[in-house]
Amino acid sequence: MKIRRLASQIVLPILMVASTPALLHAAPLEPTRGGEGGRIIRVTTLAKDGPGSLKAAVEAKGKRIIVFEVGGVIDLQRTILNIDEPFLTIAGQTAPSPGITIVRGGIDLKGHDVKISHIRVMTGVDGQAKLSGWEADAFSTVAAHNVIVEHCSFFWAIDENMSTSGPRFNGKTVKEWRAATSHDVLFRENLAAEGLADASHPKGEHSKGTLIHDNATGITLYRNVYAHNMERSPLVKGGAQVLMVNNMIFDPGHRAVHYNLMNLEWAGHDYVTGEITAVGNVMRAGNSTAPGLPFLTLGGDGDLAWYSKDNINVDRWGNPAPMFGRYGVTKAKLIEKDSPMASLGGLDVMPAKDLETSLLASVGARPWDRAPDDIRVLFFVAEGRGEIIDDEKVVGGYPHPSPTAAPFVDKDWNLKTMEPKSGVYPGQKGGAQEKLSARDEAMRENAK
Incomplete structure (x- = not known):
């Protein structure tokens, strides 16, 4: 059985969606x-905590589905x-327009068996001084497992926009290390x-897409778009195992996909070879991209x-750009394989040449x-x-839509x-979705 694609993934004009979009099935x-x-x-309130809040709902125990009777900003x-609590579905598609x-802030997922759909997270520097220590991810798993994050929009993180992390070496064997950190x-x-980029992270420049931490396994990146991140689209760390299928990376800065097992972090431990299976992905340079940037760069010792x-x-x-390069004069070897190291079963794989239009119509929260x-x-x-960018203010800052309820x-359902x-989903719109100025709207109207 293959994953059924969203109706909006049919090749349509940019940002158009079909009249009845469907979510992906198991x-x-x-x-x-x-x-x-x-x-x-x-969820009946947009307050950050208290009765009826999203926080109260995720902290509840037992198998549960979170739905929304409010729309707006939390x-x-x-x-x-x-x-922290497992067996959870967060269904952002149920919120009235404009969604949630x-x-x-950001989300740290430390539990297991969690599915999150159609949520937007816009972290932002929020006026904090450079290097001051505010360093939130938009989303990260922290030693979590059995997780699906789909159709979400992650913006303006101070660390990673979309990450999977945890301890490197909990346990005595590689198998135990991998069981104790994020997987699946x-x-x-x-x-x-x-x-x-140049915001409040204590390490300085920190515009990052995805970190896949050391020894994380069973990590799948399928049909995501990375845009305007300096590095880590993704960064795969030592011993991690990753499947990348039909993703698009636009305007990476200094690195796009990169692998790095650092001796400084693995001192005292035997190195473990990492694995990346990459099929049907597209990288396209933009205004911030270093000239000649390779698709994959290899650093570190592993x-x-x-x-x-x-x-x-x-x-x-x-024009064609390099597929491979290095950042570091080290002993790390690229071991090219003749067959995938991870199963592509269940994935509907598109040819890379057809990918861009399809992705731009479907990715992110609430494409309808x-x-x-x-x-x-x-x-x-x-x-x-x-x-x-360095600050969310340069692109207009935080959104302030009027709260809604239904x-x-x-x-x-x-x-x-x-x-x-x-x-028909809440707030569903037909045709192309554009953000027009008042002048543009008047010109379009007059032309009819």
Whole structure:
């Protein structure tokens, strides 16, 4: 059985979606069903905590599905939303338009069997001084396992936009190390954009896409878009095992995909060879991209086993760019493999040449009900515009949509798939979604 693609993944004009988009269904690839079959918990307030809040819902125990009877912004006020309790589904698609956007914070997932869909997280520097120590990820797993993160939009992280992490060496064997850190995590159809560079991270420049930490295994990146991140799209650390299929990397800065097992971090431990299977991915240079940037760069001391098929790397003008390079004069070896090291079973793999239009129509939160910043970034990718930024204010700052409310009616939804029985999602719009100025709107109207 193959994963059924969103209706919006059919090749359509940019940012158009079909009238009845469908969420992805369970398939052999999926590591969890989250809270399927559990009780319904309704989020009824946009407050960061207290009764009816998202925080209260994720802290509840037992198998559960979180739905939303409110739409708008949840301001975490420079705190982190921790998810520790397992068997959870967060169904952002159930919120009334404009959906759920989390600002001034991030999500750390420390549990297992969790599925998160159609949430926006916009972390931001929030006026904090450079190097001052505010360093939140937009989203990260922390020694979590059996996780699906799909159709989310992650913006303006101070560390990674979309990461999977945990301890390196808990246990006495490689098997125990891998069991104790993040494993079996699927990132699907997400938009990870505009990690902030010269902001408040204590290490200085830190515009990053995805970190896949040492010894993390079973990590799948399927149909995601990275845009305007300096590095880590993704960075795979020592001994990790990663499958990359049909992702797009636009306007990486100094590195795109890179592998690095650092002796400084592995001192006293035998090295473990990392694995990356990369099929049908596209990298396209932008305004911030270093000239001649390779698709994959190898650093550190540890070896990388690498399988590559139908991957494309081009410069700003569509000319072929290098596929491999190094940053460091070390003994690390690239071990090229003749066959995939991870199963592609359950994946509908597109040819790389057809990928861009399909991805831009479908990735991110609520493609039927786009937020202005998602529209801006996706149009910039399509147009070859935009750049790496230091502060969310340079692109307009945090959103302030008016709060909305609407009841969640159980009988109107398929509670197994979390799709509306009518086929129409809250706030669903038809045709192309554009963010137009008042002048543009007037000109379009006058032309009719």
